[in-house]
Each structure stands twice: as C-alpha cells, then as structure tokens.
Amino acid sequence: MNDDPIDAGCDKYSDELAELALGVLTGRERALALSHVESCQRCADELEQLSRVADTVVQVAPEVEPPMGFEVRLFEKMGVSDELAPRRTRKERRERAHRHRSRSVRWGTAAVAVAAAAAVALGLGLSLPSSNPPTESAHGTGHARGQVESAHLVQNGENVGRVAVFGGKQPWMSMMLTDDSSVRGTVNCVVVTKDGARHHVGTFTVSPDGYGAWIAPLDHVDPADVRTAEVVSPSGTVLATATLS
Amino acid sequence: MRELRVAEGELSDEGLLAGMAVGDQSAAVTFVRRYQRRVFGLAYSMTGDAGVAEDVAQEAMIRVWRHAPVFDPRRGSVASWVLTITRNLTIDALRMRRAVPTDPDDFAASALRSNEHNPEDAVKRGDARDIVRGALALLPHEQRRAVVLAAVYGRTALEISESEGIPLGTAKTRIRTALMRLRAAVEHEEGVSDEQ
Numbered sequence: 001m002n003d004d005p006i007d008a009g010c011d012k013y014s015d016e017l018a019e020l021a022l023g024v025l026t027g028r029e030r031a032l033a034l035s036h037v038e039s040c041q042r043c044a045d046e047l048e049q050l051s052r053v054a055d056t057v058v059q060v061a062p063e064v065e066p067p068m069g070f071e072v073r074l075f076e077k078m079g080v081s082d083e084l085a086p087r088r089t090r091k092e093r094r095e096r097a098h099r100h101r102s103r104s105v106r107w108g109t110a111a112v113a114v115a116a117a118a119a120v121a122l123g124l125g126l127s128l129p130s131s132n133p134p135t136e137s138a139h140g141t142g143h144a145r146g147q148v149e150s151a152h153l154v155q156n157g158e159n160v161g162r163v164a165v166f167g168g169k170q171p172w173m174s175m176m177l178t179d180d181s182s183v184r185g186t187v188n189c190v191v192v193t194k195d196g197a198r199h200h201v202g203t204f205t206v207s208p209d210g211y212g213a214w215i216a217p218l219d220h221v222d223p224a225d226v227r228t229a230e231v232v233s234p235s236g237t238v239l240a241t242a243t244l245s
Numbered sequence: 246m247r248e249l250r251v252a253e254g255e256l257s258d259e260g261l262l263a264g265m266a267v268g269d270q271s272a273a274v275t276f277v278r279r280y281q282r283r284v285f286g287l288a289y290s291m292t293g294d295a296g297v298a299e300d301v302a303q304e305a306m307i308r309v310w311r312h313a314p315v316f317d318p319r320r321g322s323v324a325s326w327v328l329t330i331t332r333n334l335t336i337d338a339l340r341m342r343r344a345v346p347t348d349p350d351d352f353a354a355s356a357l358r359s360n361e362h363n364p365e366d367a368v369k370r371g372d373a374r375d376i377v378r379g380a381l382a383l384l385p386h387e388q389r390r391a392v393v394l395a396a397v398y399g400r401t402a403l404e405i406s407e408s409e410g411i412p413l414g415t416a417k418t419r420i421r422t423a424l425m426r427l428r429a430a431v432e433h434e435e436g437v438s439d440e441q
Contacts, residue, residue, distance in 0.1 A: 018421040019402055022395040053428045055325040056377045057396035058332050060356040064286035066302060067295055074277060074303045078310050080270045 009036050010043055017043060021050035153231065155181060155240040160210075163229040163242035165191075171218040173201065175229065175242075181210040183239050188232040191218070193225040201229075258323035265313035273310055281306070283324070284331045290355050291335045291397060293347040301338050305331040336399045349393040350386075357382050373431055380430030384423055391416060392423035 016033040019025040025033060037043045153161035153175065160181035165173045173191070177183055189201040199221050218226075231240040256264075256275065264272025284305050288298035308330055316326060339346050357378055381389055390409070394400040400408070406416035 015417060015421055018424040019395070019417065021424065022392075022420065024395045024399060024401045024420075026401055049428055049432075050424055052321075052373075053377065053424060053431055054396050055321060055329065056373045056431070057381070057392060057427070058287065058328045059283075059324055059374050060378045060381065061283070061287035061290045061328070061352070061397075062355045062358065063282035064289050064298075066281055066285040067299055070281065070285070070299060070302070071277065073299075074281075074306055075274070077303060077307055078273060080273060 010040060013037075013043060014046075017047050017050055018054075021047055021054045023054070151229075151242040151244045153177065153181075153229075153240045153242045155183070155231075160240055161242075163244065165218065165223045165226050165229070165244060171221065171223045173218055173223075173226075173229065175231070177206055177210060177231070177240070181206070181240065183210055183231055184208060186234060187239060188234070190230045190232050191221060191226045192228045192230065193221060194227050195225070259318055262309075262313045262316050262323060265310055266316075276309070277306055280309075280324075280327055284327060287328055287331050288335045288338075290352050291332070291346055292339060292344065293351070294344065297338055297342065297344065298335075301331065301334045305334050308334075332397065332399070346398055349390045349398065352397055353381060353389055353393050376431050376434045377427055380427045383430075384426060388419045388423035388426070391419035392427065395420050396424075 013033050013036045016025055016029060020030065020033050020037070037047050150162060150164035152159040153163050160183070161175065161177040163173065163175045165171070175189060183206045186203060186205050188203050191199050191201055193199065201218065226244050228244060229242045230238050232238050256272075258276075258279070261272045261276040261279070265276060281302065285298055285302040288301040288305075289295060292298050292301070305327065309327055316323070338344070384392070391405055394405050394408070395402070402416045402420060403413055405420070406413040409416065
C-alpha cells in the first residue's frame with residue numbers, strides 16, 4: 001500500500017471519496033475508486049473518516065414513538081416469549097390508554113428526547129407540524145394542538161435541566177435533570193399555576209450522580225396556566241425551578 | 246408517581262447484540278425498546294407514512310435479531326449498523342410501493358428540531374449526532390439537500406443532478422463539499438473536546 005502523502009492518483013479520486021463514503025458511487029467509478037483506496041493508505045484513511053460522518057447523517061433522524069401496539073406485533077413476529085415482553089407491553093398499553101386517569105409515570109430517555117425535540121421547536125420558534133408522526137406529543141400536544149412550553153430548570157442560578165409542558169386532550173410534562181445537578185434521592189415535582197395554586201405532579205428518584213428524567217400526566221391542570229415547575233425536597237424545600245411563562 | 250427504571254439500560258449495545266446472537270430474548274426486548282424510536286423515527290422521517298414506517302421498522306428489528314451473530318464492531322457502531330439497515334429497507338419500501346419520499350428539506354428540518362440546541366453540551370458529550378446536526382444547519386441549503394439526498398435517501402450524484410435540475414458536476418461538488426464540511430465540523434469539535 002502506498003503511504004506517500006501525495007499520490008498521483010489521489011487527486012483523480014478525491015472527488016469520488018465522498019460518494020464512495022456515502023455509498024452512492026456505482027459501477028465502474030466505484031470499482032476504480034475502491035481499487036485506488038486499496039492501494040493508498042492516505043485515501044483509505046480519508047474514506048474511513050468520511051464514512052463515519054456519512055453514517056452519522058443517517059443517525060440524526062429524530063426519535064419518534066411508534067404507534068400503539070408496535071411492540072406487541074413485533075415481538076410476536078420475533079417469537080419472543082409472552083413471559084418476557086407482552087406482559088409489560090400490555091401494561092404500557094393500559095397506561096397509555098388511560099393516561100388521563102392515571103398518575104403513574106413512565107421514565108425513559110425517549111420521553112426526554114421527545115421533550116427535547118419539542119423544546120427545541122420552541123427555541124427555534126417552530127411549532128410541531130401537523131404532519132408530524134403519531135407520537136404522543138404530536139397527537140395531543142400543546143395548549144393549542146402542536147404547541148409546547150419549555151424552560152430551563154434552574155438551581156442556584158445554574159441551568160441544571162429542562163422542563164417541557166405539553167397540552168392537548170391529555171396534557172403531560174417532562175422534566176430532566178442533568179448529571180451535574182446537586183439534586184439527589186427522592187424528590188417531588190410540583191407545578192404552580194397562575195392562580196398561585198400548587199399541584200403535586202408526582203414523586204420520583206434522582207440517581208446518585210444527579211441525573212433524572214421522567215414524564216407525567218398533568219391531570220386537572222391546564223397547561224396554559226402553568227407558570228413554574230419545581231423540584232421539591234421531601235421537607236418542602238424548592239431545589240430547582242423552571243419558569244415557563 | 247411510579248418510577249419505571251430501565252435496569253437493562255446498564256448494558257451496552259454490543260452487549261445486547263451479543264446476547265441476541267445467542268438467542269437471549271430478554272436482550273432482544275431491551276434492544277427493541279432502546280432502538281425502536283430511532284428506527285421508527287428514521288423510517289417515518291423518510292416516508293412520512295406511519296404504516297410504511299412501522300412495516301420497515303419491524304422488518305429492520307427482525308433483521309437485527311436474526312443477523313446479530315454477524316455484527317462486526319470493527320466495521321462501525323451498533324447504531325450505525327441498525328440505522329443503515331433501516332435506511333436501506335426504507336429505500337426499498339419506497340421503491341417497491343412507488344411511494345413519494347419526504348422532501349430532504351423536511352427530513353433536515355425534523356432532524357434539526359431534535360437537536361437539544363446546546364452545542365456546548367454536544368461537545369461535552371462528544372455526541373457526533375449533535376455536532377452533525379449543528380453543522381447541517383450551517384450548510385448552504387443546496388448542499389444540505391444534496392448530502393441528505395445522498396446519505397439518507399441513497400441518491401446517486403446523477404439522480405440528484407436530475408431531480409435538482411443541475412449539472413452532474415455541480416451535484417458531485419455539492420455532495421463532496423457538504424460532506425467535507427460536516428467532517429471538518431466533527432474534527433473541530435472533537436479537537437475542542439480533546440483540549441478540554
């Protein structure tokens with residue numbers, strides 16, 4: 001293999017490396033480019049770096065919650081035992097179907113991703129498009145459909161997380177504490193509405209490293225009325241606050 | 246409020262695939278729950294059709310389950326492998342159904358919306374996805390379209406030249422320039438991260 005920094009063939013094939021990395025070079029061009037790369041370390045390294053970036057472009061697609069029943073149908077096709085998957089899935093389905101009556105909370109990074117996406121939409125001055133996929137956020141979000149409020153969670157003047165409130169028929173909220181927050185252990189989530197009323201949303205646990213993420217339904221609370229969301233210690237001390245409007 | 250901890254979240258992607266390779270169904274369940282939103286999200290972003298996206302996402306997961314034993318970590322990350330499978334299946338589905346894919350501008354817009362919009366955090370985490378999202382946002386519109394058409398929709402330079410109504414050479418230049426800029430952004434941010 002040629003390790004020389006300058007190879008007469010490199011210039012000839014440099015334009016092709018990007019398409020080769022993207023997997024869209026075809027036929028004779030592809031064969032010639034591959035042949036050169038096999039004999040040129042410099043272009044092989046270049047191709048490897050470009051391929052890594054090209055792969056990442058596919059990975060920037062947004063995370064989207066699949067339709068209801070996705071897991072059940074998939075696990076059935078995969079032949080996964082009922083003892084492992086559908087039992088939990090049925091529970092999740094019940095929770096989703098009765099979210100407005102339930103105060104249970106699902107934890108998960110996916111929820112945070114949805115919240116982050118919505119938060120960014122707000123930050124960019126965008127509203128979630130009506131053509132968005134069948135995520136829970138897209139189906140029933142916003143004080144008016146498709147809208148969301150989000151804000152930083154602040155602790156001692158420092159941003160330590162993010163809160164997002166979603167409206168619609170089944171309003172809900174998400175909260176995330178970054179791993180550098182000083183919040184630990186069991187804490188409460190409280191929202192304060194414009195009339196000054198405090199509504200306990202739920203209790204959750206923050207990991208020893210200060211990270212926590214969760215979502216919860218906003219039962220009996222109009223998202224449009226929420227002014228602040230708080231992380232409150234069991235003794236009632238407000239540990240962090242997000243001012244939503 | 247009830248907490249549902251994801252205990253299996255401790256396992257790496259590679260560890261889960263290793264479990265799947267020997268038929269561990271619990272590993273498969275965990276893997277599906279970890280990746281289903283990304284897989285479905287990619288298929289949906291390319292098709293704009295939840296039905297097609299579900300078919301594709303399910304087929305992608307089944308292939309991962311079946312082919313877990315042949316995954317080679319030396320050739321790339323698990324995420325890259327899974328999403329490339331998904332992308333290819335989506336392209337096939339679009340062709341077979343003669344369906345109209347989403348516009349690359351729409352794909353890019355939805356991808357950028359999923360950014361946490363905090364470049365400092367992105368660098369801190371060393372998350373190339375966030376860095377590429379940020380770099381995509383900074384590309385000239387025509388270059389962004391070209392690189393998304395190639396990287397995501399699998400369009401060749403010739404196909405891009407035809408669909409965009411531009412000379413083949415221009416299409417090639419746009420693709421190359423865009424990818425080089427994305428790479429430069431990743432290298433720059435990685436360099437910044439290393440210095441920190």
